[in-house]
Amino acid sequence: MGNEFIKNIKYLFNCLLEVIYSDNRGCVVCNEYVSENKILCTVCLGKIKKCRGCFEIHKENLNIKCYSATYYSYIIKRLILNLKYKSDFKAGEVLAKYMLETIENNKMKFDIITYVPLTKQSIKKRGYNQGRYLAKFIGDKTNKKVYRILKKCKQTKDQIGLSKEERWNNLKGSFQFINLKYFQNKNILIVDDVITTGATGFYCAKTLIKNGAKNVVILSAAKSSI
Structure with a gap:
């Protein structure tokens, strides 16, 4: 909680600096100049490819419907990494707006x-959950409540470098519900x-469905290679 509070204070402080030094705006990816109220330059914007429609994950007699806002590319990768590891909430805002x-x-x-x-260890290391940030942004804009109703009950291996089958086995049994009433x-x-293989989202969805979600x-x- 303390780390998340500090992250939010840093974000508010950065916003204040932007008001004071409003002429020093730069693209969050390449740092090129951007016009007022813009976060990405036109070149970086032009490299983002949006996804259309939905796809399904078929596993264990369940069909889970999925939507992705964009295809995973260099620009999107930079935005996600900046949000996850550099507390760059401007990058997160770009992603959340595509999701909206x-x-x-x-x-x-x-x-x-x-x-x-995320596990407690990951939260402690990173300071906050980037998924929660995106969810809260979307919740504010859609007037929907955001609840923490799942927990990650075991520390898993980093998915990077694992095969598709290893990714699924790595995450199986990793999630539990917190409170049924929500x-x-x-x-x-x-x-x-x-979404890469879809394993993370699938096991989260399965946990909710098996415990009463409609x-x-x-x-x-x-989305990446799914």
């Missing part, structure tokens, strides 16, 4: 929002940053 556009374009319906949880008989939106849909900022 996806919700609107696909007329997505849901009752409440949650997000992919999600039973509800349509739930799970927010994540990147329906679960996953929304990510980007």
